[in-house]
Amino acid sequence: MPFNFKKFLFKKLLINLLISFIKIIGLILSTLYFIIVFILLISTILIFRKNLIIKILIFVILLFIKRFLIKFLRFNK
Numbered sequence: 001m002p003f004n005f006k007k008f009l010f011k012k013l014l015i016n017l018l019i020s021f022i023k024i025i026g027l028i029l030s031t032l033y034f035i036i037v038f039i040l041l042i043s044t045i046l047i048f049r050k051n052l053i054i055k056i057l058i059f060v061i062l063l064f065i066k067r068f069l070i071k072f073l074r075f076n077k
Contacts, residue, residue: 030072037065 041058048054 026072030069034065034069038062 041062045055045058
């Protein structure tokens with residue numbers, strides 16, 4: 001059974017395309033997650049305008065989301 005180089009390249013190309021597709025889907029989902037959480041946090045800031053503790057908690061949550069997204073984007077490279 002001879003080695004078929006064209007089949008090997010085609011399989012490798014398909015695997016690489018699948019991996020790239022999964023990474024792109026992950027980036028899109030993380031971006032959508034960030035946008036939804038950001039909108040929810042902004043709306044809670046608008047609701048609790050004068051409550052300083054809630055504003056501080058929202059700021060801390062935003063920092064955690066930012067750190068998570070930076071780690072996620074570095075992992076996908």
